[in-house]
Structure formats: C-alpha cells, structure tokens
Amino acid sequence: MAISTQMLDSDDDGSLWNIEGFSDAEPDEQAILRALAKTARSNGIPPPPAKIDLVPPKDWVAGNLADFPPIAVGRYFIHGTHFDGKPPAGAMALKLDAGPAFGSGEHPSTAGCLTVLDQLARRHQFRNMLDMGCGSGILTIAMAKTWRVPLVACDIDDEAARVTAANAVRNGVGNLVRACFGPSYRTPDVAKARPYDLIVANILARPLRVMAGDLACALAPGGVTVLSGLLKRDARLVLNAHRDRGLTLVRTVLIGDWATIVMRK
Template identity: 45%
Template sequence: MSRDVYAQRQARRADPLETVWFDALPEAAVPMFEAALLRVCPSVAIFRDEATDTWRVEGVRARGAGDEELAGALALAALVTGVTVELQAEPVEAEGWLARTVASFGEQEIGAGYLVRPTHVPDRRMYGRMVLKLDAGIAFGSGEHGSTRGCLVAFDRVARDARARRLRRLLDLGTGSGILAMAAAKRLRRPVLATDIEPWSVRVAQDNAKMNGVGKLVRSRLADGWKDRHVRAGRPYDLVFANILARPLCSMAKDLSIGLAPGGTAILAGLLGTQVRMVLAAHRRRGMVLERRLPQGAWATLVLRRK
C-alpha cells in the first residue's frame, strides 16, 4: 500500500490519534512494554535517556483503540518484569503525525548489502545493494530498529556463505512488515513462509512482498508460531528468522531445535544485550551452537546452527 493511499484512508477515516508512552523504564523491561504497545499501535519507537540510563517507549494509535487488550498486555508486562509505570497519553493531529512519520523515515543503508527505501522517496538506480521498499510506520520492521538491522546484517553474512545454496526451506516467525522474508526471497529466490499473530501484519507483509516483486515467493499466514499445523508441516527448515522477544524465544527453543534441519541456521533477534545469556542457554540445552553474535546498540542478534 503506497503512502498516498494510506494518507487517503486516514483522511477518510478521520480517526483522532493519540501518542501513548512510558518513561523511565529500566533496560530489561523495554521488550515487554514495547510488545504491549505493538499490540495496539501501528508505530512504536524507543529512546534512551543517557542522563538517567532509562528508556522511553512510545507509540501512536487511534484514540482509545484496543484499551482492554492494552490493559491486559500491560498487566502481563508488569508481572513478568516487576516494573510498574504509568501509561501517559496526549492527542496528536493525524496529518501532523503522518507528516512527521514520513519526514523521519528516510532511506537506510543496512550492512553491506541492503537499502531500505520508503515509498515516499523517489526510485533511483542503486548499485551493489538490494532495495527493499516499505511504508513508514505501517508494521514493525522498517529497518530502523536495532533488531531488524541485526537480522539483515546476519542474513547477509549467511547468504554469502558457501552453504547458502542448501537453504531451500525458509521460515520467518513474527514477520511484521515482511522485510526479512522479502530479503530472503529476493536474495535466494526461494519460497518463504512468513507468519505473524497480528492479522494487520499478515496483510501488510503480503502487500509489501507484491510491491517488491516477490509476492509469489512470500506466503504470509496468520499463525501462532510452531503451534500452527502449516508451520509444522513445512519442517525441517534450513533457515528460520525469529525476530520476536527474549522470553518467547526461550520458550520456543525446543520447537526450533525440532523444526530446523541438521546443519540448519536460525537468526534470533528482539533481545537486549543483557538477555543474550538467557536465550543462549535455552538453545544450547537443545543442541544449538552459536555461530555469531551481532550487537546493534542495546540490541543483539544471534546466529545459531543445529548440529
């Protein structure tokens, strides 16, 4: 969906928008509160206050949208992290928010191989980099977040390896905007199963895949990870992306070890540097081996291989 179409739909709906946020979060609590806002906000950002070494997580949503769902997600975040913070909100003009979102989302060069180009930026010939076109702020995975960038950098290295020719069965768990599935489909020319628990993300991922010329290779599906029978039916996978959160990654370790082919590769992200040891321990117990760790600011990406 183009930025102009999105703007027109926003104008027709005329939904009042609001910014919601949490201040003074400790680093370890950021993923859970970010995940809570992602349930109701199409656009979420995080910021670090260097003076206090705390974090701000904020999102934009239609005013009051998903209040009950958000309340449940926040209760879970508080229970898991032991952190209780007040949700703050203030109204924002839809046109002003859209303009700020577009203005802040420019072209991004990621690693040595990729360029993320928002749809409001004119096309131009690009040499030596794969171009991935996306709308700003439609679904998680615009390339701005450290976890998404880490996954693309990690995949670029995996794809350059001699073993890449054996990567035939590909899975993207928690696909968001579909950016990782598109990168894999474009680079390897292989079909990719891209799943997410949010219907909106599934639709956006499929639209983005068509816009990037890989609509026939990327198959988007509403699915709750390995619980879905279609995901299980596709096993064993040679490459699995899982850009989710640290605790779900830990709980999926057993399913991942079963779902990966011998010698298969998993690229895990959505975890802070402080959570690496926990995620690694869960996967090592299942026979997974660490091949590479890539830091991206406060975030980390892990490349694991099944023995």
C-alpha cells in the same frame, strides 16, 4: 482491535515493559481492563495500569519520510514508497509501504538480522525458510529477494501478516511468500512447511527462550537460525536456552545495546 502494537523496554534491568497499541476506532476501555486483569491473575501478578489517549490524525507518509530516510545495510537498501531516487549501484532494494506497521531497518535488531543475511548469502543457498515475527516484512522480503525460494512469514499480529503480504507483492516476491497469522511454530501454515533450513526470529528475549524447543523441532539438521530482538544482557539466557535444545553457536553480532545470535543445528 489494534492495527499496530509495540513493546518498549522502560527500565535498565529489563523488568518493566510498556505495551502500546494504535487503533483506528475508540477501544472499549472496560474490555481492555478486564482482559488485563484476567491475564494478570493467570500469571500471579497485579493488573498493570492502562490508559487510552486520543492521538491526533497523522500523515504517516510524511512522518515516515522525516523519521525513516533510506538506509543501507550490507547489500540491502531499504526505502519507503515515497522515495523517488535511485538505489546505489549493485544494491538490493527493499521497498516498504509507509504506515503504522512501517519498519525501516534502522532498529539495531533488524539491522543485525540484515547484516547476518548479507553474510549468509555469500556462502549458503537455502531452500525452505521461515521469518517468525515478520512485522512489516522487511526481513521476509530480504530473504525472498536474496535466495528466490518460497518461504513462510508469521506474526502474532494479523495486521503485520497483512502488511508483509502486501509489501512482498510490492517488491515482486509475492509469489514466494506465504504470510500467516499465529502465535508460534505450531501455527498450521508454519508447522506444515517444516523442516526449515533457515529460521529468522526477530522477536523478544522471553518468547525466544520459551519457543526454543519448538524452533529446534522446526529446524532441519544442519539448519541455521538467526535470533534477534534481544538486548546484550539477555543474550546468554537466549543462547543457553537453544544450546539446551542441541543448537551450537556460530557467531554473535552486536550493534549498540542489541545482540543478534546465529546458531546451527
């Protein structure tokens, strides 16, 4: 079982993606190839190539110390547990564990979400929130520390859900966060807490489009959603998928080649 996964765009038009997974034990190569073949058949495509490489042991703390220095986005100051300095005066510190699921906020899609949360905090008080695709929990923690109300965090990766729960405790908001493992808005812990007045979904363009209807059903009238994890070239398709479900555009934040879309029901 993979303890961490990631998807990487490998060409200019977004038609090819690399999926990488890290495991703490040697995986069953034949089982992986069988699963890939079955999934490919069900989607009418050829099986993709796959390979398994042995990764030398890595000091994740040292690696993240070098690769992910503390950063500031709006009111938020994101740092690893290895950081022993003082956050800037008035900043809201988000402390994350260094490890395979570590997320620093440096990626433009995460930075876009944090920028929007900072803007929303100036005018809105939310009471029931959802972080769909929580990853390391960086956005979950930002939401919990900003509005101080209970929220649900969900991820298709069970390790991400575990890390989010641990990071929430580390940041003093464990009592506010219910982290769960599941693939969609129909995940039981997600479904039973709806409707939400704020939904943040930092995933990928295709699942955002596929789940637009379920998101609209989970969002309360007048509720706000923040959609991210998509390239600028995919923004129109994601926007239209949610417009078709009755949502209206509030604004779009662009950072490099990445877009973050804010919409209201």
